Amino acid sequence: MSALRIPGKGRVDHAQPVRFTFDGKSYQGLAGDTLASALLANGVHLVGRSFKYHRPRGVVSAGSEEPNALVGVSRGSGREEPNTRATMQEVYDGLAAVSQNRWPCLHFDAGAGADVLHRLLPAGFYYKTFLWPKRFWDRVYEPLIRRAAGLGVAPSEPDADSYASRYAHCDVLVVGGGPAGIAAALAAARSGARVILADEQAEIGGSLLAETGARIDGQPAWDWLAAARAELEGMANVRLLPRTTAIGYYHQNMVGLAERVTDHLAAPPQHAPRERMWRVRAGQVVLAQGAIERPLVFHGNDRPGVMLAGAARTYLHRYGVKVGERAVVVTSHDSAWQTAFDLADAGVSVAAIADVRAEVDSALLAGAQQRGIEILLGHTVTGTSGRLRINAVTLAAAELVATAAGRVLRCDVLLMSGGWTPSLHLFSHTQGRLAWDEASQSFLPGERTEDCHIAGAGRGLWGLGAALADGAAMGAAAARAAGFSPDMSAPTVEGDPAGSGVTTTELPGNRAAHNTRAFVDFQNDVTAKDIRLAVHEGMRSIEHVKRYTTTGMATDQGKLAGMNALAIAAETLGAPLPAVGLTTFRPPYTPTTFGAFAGYHQGETFDVTRKTPIDPWAEASGAVFEPVSLWRRARYFPKPGEDMHAAVARECRATRSAVGMMDASTLGKIEVVGPDAAEFLNRMYTNPFTRLGVGRCRYGVLLGEDGFIRDDGVIGRLAADRFHVTTTTGGAPRVLNMMEDYLQTEWPDLRVWLTSTTEQWVTVALNGPNARRLLEPLVEGQALTDEAFPHMSVSECRVAGFSARLFRVSFTGEMGFEVNVPARHGLELWELLAAAGQEHGLCVYGTEAMHVLRAEKGFIIVGQDSDGTVTPDDAGLGWAIGRRKSDFVGKRSLARPDLVARNRKQLVGLVTHDPRTVLEEGAQIVEDPNQPLPMTMIGHVTSSYWSEALGRSIALALVEGGRMRMGDMLYLPMPEGTHSARVTGTVFYDPQGERLSA
Amino acid sequence: MTSEGPVRLTLLPEAARFSLRVRQSDIAAAARAFGAALPARIGQTASAGPRSSLCLGPDEWVLHTSTDDAEALQQAFAAIAGAAPHSLTDISDRDRSILLSGPLVEDLLSTGCPRDVSSIPLGAGVRTVFDTVQVVLIRDGVTDFRLEVARSYLPHVMALLAMANLELAVAAG
């Protein structure tokens, strides 16, 4: 065991050693360690390199605010991740971590050449250079910049883990499990409120985990903590979530919590998600996030071994680790004195405490004297030394800094404290106002926009007693606001390490300002002089300063840098801090894996896949599928050796010569019922419906109020007051929503109701000269003759013994029927027809053949032959407009000037000069193929197929003034050469419609 | 249907199910035809014999009954069509029902349902969403829920439930 680990001390399990590696070297840690505490216990401070200058960097903090100690962590293939904070990653047996942003190795990094050139690379240097020669940008400069960028290496294998999510509801959500948070949770929970308490740390306890001196309610702090946790754990109305970060505070008290479920385990159980996103809706929220210690800004403050004093105290008490053998403390706040005392008491040699203040509390002075620690009041740091780890610090009296040389003190750690910044990140997400507090020189919560309460150090209350009392009060207030009657007693505290301090900007030094490299943002290598440069260059808004220097934009989002950057910018501007203000806090509070956001939505469950009851049959028959909105539909059914072209040609041939069968179940269906049903449809669709006879159906066109086609479908009248409306596959929900909108808000007087019945029915389309022969024997209650059941009829009857809605309609031009049966019988009917169809030459066809067959007849597909700019007249559907109707949805728009313009694009047929040429869908049409670019395009091909029935290619196209161009030759310039085609009508096959009853 | 985990998931056989729409003024007539109450508050249920109703909207009820009774139910409503205009539409085959039961059922549902499911009273039902899918959720008992979902969405919902159920098994175990 290393000499830096104090036997028996801390909350780590000394009986449970674990082995892990860092940069390939094996180390020992203890269960309960973080990677950072375990490395420090092994004397390792150097853990990474900074972003821009590749300067050696060590652990500075003990929490999620860590900017430096970022490592790559791997659990094997598919489980590698960059930029993990060593201060948050718990060690487990087998953990493998590597340092980042260095080459060839951490101790010797070629990238550190940038540090040598730092004078050439001030903030924003890239905006000023790399301008000439212009063509070097793409080829030389940018590739160079890119290569230098980034920290860790992105994973290269798909993630092997799963992620989960959960909604949760509670009366009181407490964020932060320090003394304030625990007291709040206890107060609220004891009153019966449903409470969730989340803390990002492995253990709930917050600063109490590093508090060994104080007594709460007469017990040692840790005993009180254990009791409080046990009480909370025992309550059914409480959910405790350690390892859970509140990442964002959204509207109306919705808070996102990211829980890390297995990252700390050596062997995660099967089926356990790696992380879980909780979407909590809380009646009241208590924010008890505590405070983050501020670094001091001085020349050389970024060397490994320079760390926050509070962090050193945490490593000592919580992990039993001395962060060094010989420490110097430099501070502007009392709290660092306590660290010095505790380290000294643990046997660390503390060379000196340098405080920037000229006076400090006498009790502190006595404490230092008692321990033989030298006290240097009114002192500043003028520099540090040591290449990969600090080995000395130079201290000088602040007044004499310019003249005196200062004293060099040898040390292996320098512990700093610039005071504490209340954590108000989540509060800021709510757009709650921050109010500047002159006394504490910090921002405190001001006006609230949500039902939240801020407690403890998070609102600038220092000290354990205050945190507990405030937590209890805020927890009670929250519970009361949620309708409970809490009691408000707070625990008593003895030995409270409360304290106070002052805040500083950059410490006074002895070098010229422009030669001082005092770091503000450690990760992004932003120095005080960068911030001053930005201000001088006109970046007078703090938002400009941030963006120009990138301060606060690193992975810690300025948790350490924010206040220092603001103070320096304000000083440079000569403006008061609150007038300059902070940059905006945004979610997530700490970087959060994409997986946690995606939750269950991956692979199969990324999105719904809707399948019809016939789908298993299609799959077994080797269908090739295509997605159509959320549905998957069989596109064609290839026989062995067939490609799509051959399969589709066969399916078309069979349908035209015998009978084809298709699963049309995905078509949307809406049941429109009520005495005013016909009137309603009359107003919605362009076509007239009032006089449609019972048992008849009609093709309907639906427009938007802007006059453009939205949907189409066949509408059958089942009874005077009942219609069966069909829509396109993708359009069903939209159409229903649109109809409901008109019905509920424009015409509430109409007595009609709409019900979605898409999935009630399986729809089997039979088309072809043998369709009737196949169907007839199976139908009861309806004769299928042309007289009894002509084209465009509908009937409720029985088919194959199932109650059915039978339509006689055709989307192919052949005699056609659509049989609707209740979905549970669909597959049975399908199989029955497939078997019975054998003797009639039945062939099953898919959507592709359907597209060809309908195109041969000039029937449009909404969304393919029309887009959102096409009117019924453009599409050749002028006949579907009820001329005598005074109004319908979209009618007024059809009279707008541009919709009656002469040169609108109209749907026409195109036949290529060479019948074997199948045009490309989307190909553009011109009159003169020899014009130079840019060419004047007059239209495009919307549908284009090989027509097996015609033995040639056919196409539909939208062409300017198309119907006036019949017989004209037009051109389609393609990369491989120009095609020519003649304009025709849209009906290529059986123009008289004789086959409908053949 | 099998799913491992603390919550038992059972796909119920198809039964008769109708969507009933009727105006305020005609509710009484409709209730008489139905032979059971049509509760006025959204979310409430009522039942008599095999027939039960759940109010889903100000003028909307879903009616459940046995398959044998379906025809009789339709005839009863047909008889009042003139006097009390309404829409009765068969949706027996549109939706499927899943029974979920077990002590962790609320946790399981909250993996996909944004509502506070614990606040749904016994015997009440709501239309809501699970993941992105519209569902009707009915509470039959303290630890028993019925979830009705359109047929083609069933596999998606089941896949999610099964996945989450396994996850609950880890937590519970």
Added chain:
Amino acid sequence: MARFSAFSLMRHALTGHRDWPAQWPDAEPKAEYDVIVVGAGGHGLAAAYYLAKEHGVTNVCVLDKGWLGGGNTGRNTTIVRSNYLYDESAKLYDHAIDLWDGLSQDLNYNVMFSQRGVMMLAHTVHDVQSFQRHIHANRLNGVDNLWISKERAKEICPPLNISPDARYPVLGAAWQQRAGTARHDAVAWGYARAAAARGVDIVQNCPVTAIRRGPDGAVEGVETAKGFIKAKKVAVSAAGHTSVIMESAGVRLPLESFPLQALVSEPVKPVFPCVVMSNTVHAYISQSDKGELVIGSGTDQYTSYSQRGGLPLIEHTVAAICEMFPVFRRMRMLRKWGGIVDVTPDRSAILGKTPVPGLYVNCGWGTGGFKVTPGAGHTLAHTVARDEPHPLNAPFTLERFTTGRLIDEAAAAAVAH
């Protein structure tokens, strides 16, 4: 204006970078200007720059309610492309690309225009049809845009998932090589510096509260937080806030403002070189020169001026990115934010004159106006200087909503950005 170059950088290094001048002076408004531009976003600043540079109109003031570039210019995902379907759009956006190419040199400010290529993925037969229509139209318009196979897409972008088993398998892609990204902030700053150097006043933290019209109906100037400022010509280029300002001049616009979100990951070493967009799975992504993955999300369903957005949308976007790039699931989101985008009924901009004499408007760029910044500024300057449309912005009138002559890219293809 002190010229920027590697040489000047070295020279300043010798003096510790102490004497760089302000890139733009923080101006106080004068009583009167020839032209006032409302909104110091990229568009407004570019318009001011081109007014000065190309039309000799230098008595110009750009007013912003906050810090310049703090609107959508400072919060967009920086995609620049011109492969639009309609002639009107393709020509205007392509004009912008021509200006982008060389903008760094023109402004003497490195805006890091990076022609790394934009790949738009096709996942369905409908996507393929629609992309082909774009590609052919682009070709005949002289705009580069190619159909590439999914294998080629994977070659260009190695982490892309092209497995046929994906829920939305990649069938191929449209590829515009001249397209890419630019450094958003630098665009605003570069235009501001260059405009200021030509005499334009840039006044920040000065909201325009109303537009004042004279008895003849013509524009007289603007009311601001710093008082009334006179000008016979006012160009409003305030993106999400345009309706509110124009309403004060009695001009009601067909605009709605929605929150649009974006996010970045932690920075990593380069993993893919281009921009990848998918309309079917609703996500788009690129990697910045600094190393973050820059990801665009969608708009929330409701109108809002709050610059926030909901969690569900972000969850969906990130899930979509992980479908396209399953290797990114262990990447972490660093920050997400929102902007306010102004959307017209046909998703195309309104750029030009208004019924009010002396009042010009540039708005409605919605989720995709960063790419057109130089083009919008350039043609707006022309319109303001000459009081007549530029041939390239002439179709983007307000009248089209009356006549029905919409420029509806979205309706034609459901393509965004």
Added chain:
Amino acid sequence: MLLIHCPYCAATLPELEFAYAGEAHIARPADPSTFSDEQWRDFLFIRTNARGLHFERWRHVHGCGRFFNAVRDTVSDKFLTTYKAGEPKPELEALLKAAGKDAAE
């Protein structure tokens, strides 16, 4: 994610159950053919796009299915009230007063 009070369900429920449906109180004219092109354009396209209190429509699409109206502050995204379709526009003054009183409590 917003929480929205459905006036029909009399319950406050997650936004995921609702669909936004644009500005409220834009009635379709009884006889559109009497509208000029300009009037018709206004009906189709011109929206208030209020920065502040906004009258808007929502549909409880995954609930009772009803369209209803709301007053929401588009700066804070907070709802002041929701009310059934067909009910008159609420008095803004009164609403603001009520909201102010709540906030002070």
